[in-house]
Amino acid sequence: MVHALRGVDLDIPEGEIVVLLGASGSGKSTLLNILGGLDRPTSGTARFRDADLGAMTDAGLTRFRRDHVGFVFQFYNLMPSLTARENVELVTEIAENPMPPERALDLVGLTKRLDHFPSQLSGGEQQRVAIARAIAKQPDVLFCDEPTGALDSATGRAVLEVLNDVNAELGATVLMVTHAANIADMAHRVIRLVDGQIGQVQVNEARLKPAEIEW
Amino acid sequence: MVSPLDRKLFRDLWRIKGQAVAIVLVIATGVMLQVMMSGLVASLTETRRAYYERNNLADVFAPVVRAPDAVLARLxxxxxxxxxxxxxxxxxxxDIPGDPVPVQSQAVGLPDSGAQVLNTVFLTAGRLPAEHHRDEALLLSGFAAAHGYVIGDRIDVTxxxxxxxxxxxxxxxxxxxxFVAAPGEMVPDPARYGVIWMRRSALAAxxxxxxxxxxxxxxxxxxGSEAAVIDAVDRVLKPWGGTGAYGRSDLVSDRFVTEEIDGLATMSRAVPPLFIAVAAFLLYIVVNRIVQSEREEIGLLKAFGYTNREVGxxxxxxxxxxxxxxxxxGCLLGVLAGRAMIPIYTTFYNFPFLVFRPDPTAFVIGVSASIAAASAGSVFVLRRIFALTPSEAMRPPAPADYSKTVTFAGPVGRRLDQPTRIVLRGLARSPWRxxxxxAGIAGGMALASGMTTIYGSFDRMMDISFSVIDRSDATVFFHTPLGEKAAFELARIPGVIAVEPFREVAATLKFGRREYRGSVSGMIADPEMTRAIDDRYAAIPLPARGLVLGEALAEILAVAPGDILTIEVTEGRQPVLEVPVTRVASTLIGAPAYMxxxxxxxxxxxxxxxxxxxxxxxxxxxDEVYRHLKDMPTVAGVSVSENARASLQKLMDQGAGSARYIMGAVAFIITFGIVYNAARIAQNERSRDLASLRVMGFSKGETAFVLLGELAIITLVALPVGSLVxxxxxxAIARGFSSELYQIPAYFDPFSHGFSAAFIIVAAVVSGLLVERDLNRMDLVTVLKSRD
Incomplete structure (x- = not known):
């Protein structure tokens, strides 16, 4: 049996931006899935605050994702049949303590595109709707899997800017998986995964602003 | 060496195996029916032709009261x-020992010496009666088998x-x-009607x-012209009491076989195309979906230098x-089903040999029709493949455009939650699909409800015929018409409660260029036991002058009340009458004319x-009554209603009517196939959206709503439409199953429609569960990370 992760021992402090770096196959997606409540570890424990994620039922994990977690994916995964506002409402309708959808879209700078369908938005705009959708529930943790992977540098920077703001203004912990090492410069903490094990944890004393990141 | 593309092909097939199997089954069903039915048509037609030819079946039959042999020379x-x-x-x-009711049968003369000229018997066992021998006979083999008679047994015959x-x-x-049925019963039952052949001198006596x-x-x-011969024969035999010569097509046996063959031929032309069209449509949607999800691969192949033609x-x-x-x-099942049907035909029709020989053209038609229909759908898919340029294919597809669907700006629209909007916009975006x-599900509903109604129709036909139209326990036929005193004699038999005499006269009924060889039934003015009824099951009083026709007969002759029929009576003094039709009665068995x-x-x-x-x-x-009747020399036959009903039931269940069970099963299978495919299609198109919803924290139930909401709406719209259709x-089905022998009534049966609707809902739920099971197994992250 091949283990995607072995002997990972890790604490992620609340309120930080954490970047998870690693080559493909290093286990970073598996780690993200376990932390995000999409998968369970075969052994060991994963805790969110005091709750053991590994011990939760499917329904419990669903509840965890619904109440605490926001996701942003490389390919946005918007509902093509819902407008920008409706895509955000999809989440605010079921969240406990959401912000108004308009505010979420305002935070990502899309006030003027509220009633556009995904087919009428550019890639960067679609990704920003995805971020608005993820933050509208005021999540405790925001998981981003290659959020800028499909974007050009200017749009990519803008998206990172939004993530930075969300972290600063809402206090959400942001966990970003990427293979672009330069993005690590904006993180509080950088974790490198090598062959399923933690290679190095680096705490950035000085963080760069997204605009200063080299692309 | 299998090329990588072909390996991909088999993996693709494996991936969509559920749908592939469903589509294969729908096509197979269509082709099976086609091969089976046309094979039966070919086998029955050819066997009948060969049998008629080999055994010299006469072309013209001329019954006469009594004509001297010298007249044969003039014929x-x-x-x-x-x-x-x-x-x-x-x-x-x-006389069957132990059975109080004597079995009616026909005695047929063989020449005293030499071979038979026409209507040669086919010996299945034993030998012909010795020449001039008076006590030896041949027995119809089906009848012998039904009663366990073997060669050497003796039977008592009156x-x-x-x-x-x-x-x-x-x-x-x-x-x-x-095909043989007792007179007055019309339903073939090998146990209830026999034929014996004896040397001519034995019968002459x-x-x-x-x-x-x-x-x-x-x-x-x-x-030679059959019509001209019949006319001439009638002229020659008239002085000797000729009751009207007729051709092969009016021979009762041949008429029923023809009707069966024609029915099969009609169905083999009408039903299979329906199945193949449905399958082609499903196939189109499935392949279209595969092509859409493999844009990247298609682009890649083209980038590598594969031509449009190779990729297509x-x-x-x-x-x-x-x-x-x-x-x-389908071809294989068709041959197996055809072989399985053969015993039905050898049971109800006395074919000496009947081998299922599939019609080679049926294979060609079945295979080419399914492939042509399937390819027609793939033309549209090919267009899509050809239009894809490598560079375009390598980019992720733009999100599907929903901007021209529904805005939900109204007061009701604003209240709808987002999952509902997803479902409704999905429907609005591809309304045709x-x-x-x-329409597919409605078609399934129509087939299923129509077929289940027909099941009830058969029972209703039996009930109305034997509880409303004919309420007698038995019918007695005399050798020749007798005086009314005979009825009183019957009434005196201990155990007989009531007697209702009737007069039956053989006649040819004509209207315009249409004619029907049957009989006219004379009934007492106010009959109690056998009545003509209207469509509300109320008795129709018989007019002092005029005819009441059964529905089937009115249809054959194309007459309506007020029309004047010509009736050529073929017995007694053979009068020709002009009689007005006063009413048309609802009849379900036979084609009677009442007077x-x-x-x-x-x-x-x-x-x-x-x-x-x-x-x-x-x-x-x-039993006592029937034993008494058996001993009355004037009685030619007794038909017990209970036996007639049982024979008809048997015919319905094992003979011609049994096709309804196959058709019914097929209707339900195809319906399930359509519903299941609809669910799979919804799943394929939505898997990405569904994964997103799950990741966002929507529960399985909430996600299932988005998946199955569309299916539910499509199904709910289909049900009333399907019910109407x-x-x-x-x-149409009732007409298809009806024959001159019996008519299957059509009506609205709430139970059948409710049952079919329930079946479709269950099919939808089961399909939904199967799909949902896959959904729960799917790897959310993989789906989301893929480019679609």
Whole structure:
């Protein structure tokens, strides 16, 4: 049996931006899935605050994702049949303590595109709707899997800017998986995964602003 | 060496195996019905032709009261006549030990010496009766088998009132008795009607036919005209009491076989295309979806230098594999089903040999039709493949455009939650696809509800016929019409509760250029036991003058109340009458024409004559009554209603009516296939959206709503539409199953429609669960990370 992760021992402090770096196959997606409540570890424990994620039922994990977690994916995964506002409402309708959808879209700078369908938005705009959708529930943790992977540098920077703001203004912990090492410069903490094990944890004393990141 | 593309092909097939199997089954069902039915048509037609030819079935049958043998020479002189022979035939009663009711049968004369000229018997066992031997006979093999008679057994037979014991020396079949039913019963039952063949002199003695015949058989030479021969024969035999010659197509046995073959032929043309069209549509949607999700691969292949044609061929192969598998399976099942149907035909039709020989053109048509229909759908898919440029294919597809669907700006729209909007916009974006799927499910609903209604129709036909129209316990037929005193004699038999006499006269009914060889039934003015009823099951009083026609007969002759029919009576003094039709009665069995008995006897100039009577019998003393009847020399036959009903039920369940079970099963299978595919299609198109919802924290139930909401709406729209179409279809199916022998009523049956709707809902739920199971297994992250 091949283990995607072995002997990972890790604490992620609340309120930080954490970047998870690693080559493909290093286990970073598996780690993200376990932390995000999409998968369970075969052994060991994963805790969110005091709750053991590994011990939760499917329904419990669903509840965890619904109440605490926001996701942003490389390919946005918007509902093509819902407008920008409706895509955000999809989440605010079921969240406990959401912000108004308009505010979420305002935070990502899309006030003027509220009633556009995904087919009428550019890639960067679609990704920003995805971020608005993820933050509208005021999540405790925001998981981003290659959020800028499909974007050009200017749009990519803008998206990172939004993530930075969300972290600063809402206090959400942001966990970003990427293979672009330069993005690590904006993180509080950088974790490198090598062959399923933690290679190095680096705490950035000085963080760069997204605009200063080299692309 | 299997090319990588072909390996991909088989993996693709494996991935969509559920849908592929469903589509293969739908195609296979269509092709199976086609191969089975046209194979049966070919086998029955060819076997009948060969049998008729080999055993010299006559072309013209000419019954006559009694004509001297010398007349045969004059018949032989008629231009166009090739061969002629005269024989003695008559009704006989066979006494089955232990059975109080004697079994009606027909006695047929064989020449005293030499071979039969026409209607040669086919010996299945034993030998012909010894020449001039008076006590030896052949017995119809189906009848012998039904009663366990073997060669050497003796049976007691009553002919023309006198009883004698005869020895069975052989078992036989004959082309003129492919389908035999007792007179007055019309339903074939090998146990309830027999045929015995004896040497002519033996029968001549019994029926007073020494040196004479009462039926002439004629064959027509090549190029001879049947109509001209029949006219000439009628002229020659008229002085001897000829009751009207008729051709092969009016031979009762041949008529029923023809009707069966025609029914099969009609169905084999109408039903299979329906299945193949449905399958082609499903196949199109499935392959279209595969192509859409493999844009990247298609682009890559093109970038590597594969031509449009090579890439297109890859997907066309997938279509052809599924269509080909369906067609091949259909051919195989068709042959098996056809072989399985053969015993039904050998049971109900006395074919000496019947081998299922599949019609080669059926294979060609079945296979080419399914492949052509499937390819027609793939043309659209190919267009899409050709249009894709490598660079475009390598970019992720733009999100589907929903901007021109529904805005939900109204007061109601604003209240809808987002999952509902997803469902509704999904429907609004591809209304044609939604309608097509809905139409498919509606078609399934129509087939299912129509077929289940027909199940009830068969029962209703039996109930109305035997509880409303005919309420007698037994019917007695006399050898010749007797005076009304005979009815009182019957009434005196201990155990007989009531007697209702009737007069039955053989006649040809004509209207314009249409005609029907049947009979006119004279009934007492206010009958209690057998009545003409209207469509509300109320008795129709018989007018003092005029005819009440059964529905089937009115349709055959195309007459309506007020029309005047010409009735050529073929017995007694053979009057020709002009009688107005006063009413059309609802009849479900046979094609009767009712008249008041007094009026009928009046025109026959035979006042007070009766042909028989219907009886109501004390159940406890029934055996006693039948034993008494068996001993009455005037009685030619007794038909017990209960037995007639059982025979009809058997025919419905095992014979011609049994196709309804196959068709019903097929209707439900195809319906499930459509619903299941609709669910799979919804899943394929939505898997990404569904994964997103799950990741966002939507529960499985909430996600299932988005997946199955569309299916639910499509299904709910389909149900009432399907129910309406099903109601209309019921009439068509009922017509298809109806024959001259019985008519299957069509009506709206709430139970059948409710049952079919429930089946479809269950099918939708089961499909939903199967799909949902896959959904729960899916790896959310992989789906989301893929580019679609």
């Amino acid at each position: 032989a002189d008629i231009p166009g006549v090739a061969r002629v022979t005269g024989r003695a035939v008559g009704r006989a009663l066979i 002919m023309n009132g006198s009883r004698r014991s005869i020895r069975i020396v052989g078992l036989a079949q004959s082309p003129e008795f492919l 019994a029926f007073d036919m020494e040196g004479a015949f009462n039926e002439a058989l004629l064959s027509i030479s090549r190029g 061929a890859h997907y066309v192969k997938l279509v052809l594999l599924i269509a080909g598998a369906g067609a091949a399976l 939604a309608m097509a799927l809905s 008041q008995m007094a009026a009928l006897n009046g025109v026959m100039s035979e006042p007070g004559r009766i042909s028989g009577a219907r009886l109501r019998v004390d159940e406890a003393r029934a 099903g109601y209309a279809l019921t009439f």
